Amino acid sequence: MVSNAATMVDFEPPALTGGAALQHRPWISQSHLSRSLAGVERFLSNSGFARAPWLTVAFGTGIIAWFSLAQSEAWAGVCVVCVLIAVFSRTRQNELSRFPYIGRAIFALSLMVLAGCLTIWTRSEIIGQAAISRPVTGLFTARVLEREQQPALERVRLVLALRYPESRRAIKVRMNVPASWVGDRVASGTLIRFHGRLSPPASAMFPGGYDFARSAWFSGFSATGRITSPVEILASGSGGNWIARQRLALSKHINRQLPGSGGGIAAALTTGDMGAIGKDDAQAMRDAGLAHLLSISGLHVSAAIGCIYFLVLRSLALFPAIALRVRLPILAAVMGALAGIGYTLLSGSQVPTVRSCLSALLVLAALALGRQALSMRLLAAAAFLVLLIWPESLIGPSFQMSFAAVMVLVALSDSAPIKHWLAPRDEAILTKALRSFALMLVMGIAIEAALMPIGMYHFHRAGFYGAFANLLAIPLTTLIVMPLVALALALDVVGLGAPVWWLAHHAVDALLEIARWVAAQPGAVKVMPRMGEWHFMLFVVGGLWLCLVQSLARLWGLAAIAAGYLGLMMIQAPDVMISGNGRHVAWIDPVSERLVTLRDSSSDYALDNIMESAGVLDDPELMRSNPQAKCNEDFCKVALKDGYSTRHLLIARGDLPVPEDALARACARSDIVIAHRRLPTTCRPKWLKVDRRMLDRTGGVTIDLKNRRLTSVAETQGDHGWWRNGVLKQVQH
Known part of the structure; x- marks a missing residue:
């Protein structure tokens, strides 16, 4: 008989499990279904499944189902199917009593999938804000909500509350303005007036590309744009809350002490403000696999909390009167939690930082209770809590990379070879150091292998030397750069921080040199065309199976991962790419294999x-x-060659009218006609006409000439709120 406490944590085996129980029921072998269920039951009973991680995976599956399915009828169908499965498992308890693992798994997992789908659906309806219907230019009056300095781009980014002229509602917009047009008086709460241009948030430019419209939907933005005149201040504001003012002042102070990208990195580590990091240096950090150091997340929060926890625990242990009367781990955990919360607030309380802080607080709670500091159950609980609050973060690279890295660390730490490698032994200090270095290298390579498919899927590029770069960069950042910056800021209170800032300057320069050198090595960066969702799912399923299954059956996950890499080798770039507004057309030259574009874009x-x-x-x-x-x-x-045949494309360049009869003759001689404006009905190409009328329905498209296949952005959008305004969300420049 299994206790209730056990069933809440693990799929504990019943008194008779697997084949031993089934041998006393010879009639089961008469049914193929029963034999199959018995095999699954034996596998579950012998694999040591932990329940919490798989429940979180099921919750995430419901979220993914909502994003993947295009129609609201399909979302409702998922919910109905999950309810029916749960009801079936309860009404068939007698039949499933012979398979307790399967029965409990069916019931619990179906309800968690249902909960995930309903959670993201509900959040979309509550948080999402409809985009404006079309671009608008005019004179606007708005209230400043947030201000972000971007000195590297010589501009300031403002988040504004603005009354949209075509409706009675106030909308939240994000605007860029040259730094010279705004002074220090334009702060949170300031009422301003300006000339500007508003546009709907841009949908993915091509299938599989970054969908800013989706991000804007969950951030509450209805428009983005730029301010085209100096800002006029109508009423001064309070400058926002005290924390926001201190954060802005701290960023400015750091950038004054450390000019250029060095100051930008120091400010990013302290306040999360990355606006002063130069474009080339930011790209070098990404190519070297060090971009995670620029975004305050698990590494930075853990370093801050761990430092405070260690200092409090060790320092108070020196006083017997305190150590004998107070549980020091609890007190140290409380002080570490306060430090983590303070760091999160100071850094702007961005979602990745809050997510990392919540996870770190769970670790502190485990330490205070005397439990294992980091385990798969604890990681699953942290992931579930984050997804419950921000379910949309599941499809973002930040969530995927951070939890994937920690999951790999936990899985490796729990594996028998690593435990044997870390076992105490009598050996020289140098041997211990080499052993630790080898372990760090192995874990770094494993983490890079886990993160590479995620980087390929989201950014179409990945760094190959990230494991080696991180071996140097992570200790340099956590043990030297961050403490030096913190010490320099503390000494600046009494005007003695200059020597420490000098040291911090050289430490940050060393970090940048590592990134630049690694990024410049041959083969440091691998780029590839869009990865299909099924390729990515092979990596996800294989990685989860490899990390969460405890028995040797975990090695089956390698087969899925290998299939994913095999699929990557077969991916080819699309023959023709057309943006949603029709102004950007590109194709791969079959002779030189170079990328060819219709026009020289002014937009990076x-x-x-x-x-x-x-x-x-x-x-x-x-x-x-x-x-x-x-x-x-x-x-x-x-003229593009497609195997043994040639496809003739006619692509519009200008905006001037063309005689209709001449256009009709040219269309008739072409296989594909592409234009950013509406073409007359007399334009009838042999295969495909891609004009404004079609792009309004499809968004950006890619064309596979050999298979005569067209892929569009609209295929996966459907009833999702960020797509309701159609292709007007596309980039216009």
């Missing part, structure tokens, strides 16, 4: 999206300079 965002979707690093060449294209002021004719 557009160019980056094109290069990511194509999976290339080299800057593209212009279509008018390519030998495969013949261009005039109005159109370009391109």
Whole structure:
């Protein structure tokens, strides 16, 4: 008989499990279904499954189902199916009593999938704000909600509450303004007036690309844009809350002490403000696998909390009168928790930081209670708590990378080879140091292997030397850079921080040099075209199975991971890419294999999206300079070879009207016609016409010429709120 306490944690085996119980029921072998269920039951009973992690996985599965399915009818269908499965497992208790593992798993997992789907659906309806219907230019009056300094880009980013002229509601918008047009008086609470341009948040430019409209939906933004005139202050504000003012002042102070990207990195480690980091240095950090150091998350919060916990515990232990009367681990945990909460508030309380703080607080609670500091159950509880509050974070790279890294660490720490490697033994100090270094290298490589598919899926690029770079960068950051910056800030109170700032300057420069050197090595960065969702799911399923299953059956996860890598080797870039507004068209030259674009984009965002979707690093060449294209002021004719055949493309360049009869003849000779404006019905190409009328329905598209297959952004959007305004959300420049 299994106790209730046990069933809340693990799938504990019943008195008779697996084959021993089934041998006393010979009639089961008469049914193939019963034999299959018996095999599953034996597997579950012998695999040592922990219940909490799989319940969290099921909760996340419900969230993924909501994002993956396009129609609200499908979301409702998932909920109904989960309810029916749960009801079935309860009404068939007698039949399932022979398979207690299966019965409990069916009931619990189905309810958790249901809970996940309902949680994200509810949050979308409550938090999501509809985007404006079209771009608007005019004179606006708004209240400043937040201010973010971006000195590296010579601009300031403002979050405003603005009354939209075409409705009676106030909307939340994000605006960029040149730094010279706003002074220090423009702070939170200030009422301002300005000329500007508002646009709906941009949907993914190409299938599989970054969907800012989705992020804006869950952040409450209805529009983004830029301010096109100096800001006029109508009424001064309070400057926001005290913490926001201190955070802004602290960032400015750090940037004055450490100019350039060094100050930006120091400010990012302290307040989470990355606006002063130069573009090239930020890219070098990403290519070297060190971008996680720039975003305050688990590493930084854990370092701050761990430092306070250790200092309080060790210092108070020196006083017997306190040590004999107070439980020092509890007191140290309380002080560490206060330090973590304070650090989170000072750094702006961004979602990744709050998520890391919550996870660290759970670890402190485990330490205070004398439990294991970090385990899969604790990690699952932290992930569940985060997903319950921010379910949309599951599909973001920050959540996936942070929890994947910790999960790999926990799985390795619990494995028999690592426990044997860490077992106490009588050996020289140098041998112990080499053993520790080897362990750090193994764990670094394992973490990079886990994070690489995530980076490939979200960013279409990954660094190959991140494990080696992190071996140097993480100790340098946590043991030298962060303490030096904290000490310098403390000494600045009495005006003695200059020598420490000098040391911090050289430490941060060393960190940047590591990033630049690693990123510059041959083969340091691998880029690839868009990874399919099924490829990514192979990595996810394989990784979860490998880390969460306790028996040798965990090695089955390697098969799924290997299949994922095999799939990556077969991915090819799309032949033609067309943005949602039709103005950005690109293709791969079959002769030179270079990326070719229709026009020289003035937007880094557009160019980056094109290069990511194509999976290339080299800057593209212009279509008018390519030998495969013949261009005039109005159109370009391109001949692309597709195996043994040739596809003829007609691509619009200009905005001037073209005689309809001449256009009709040109369309008739072309396989595909692409234009950013509406084309007349007399334009009838042999295969496909991609004009404004079509792009309004599909958004950005990619074309596979060989298989005559078209993939669009709209395929996975459906009834999700961020897609309701259609293609007007696309980038216009």
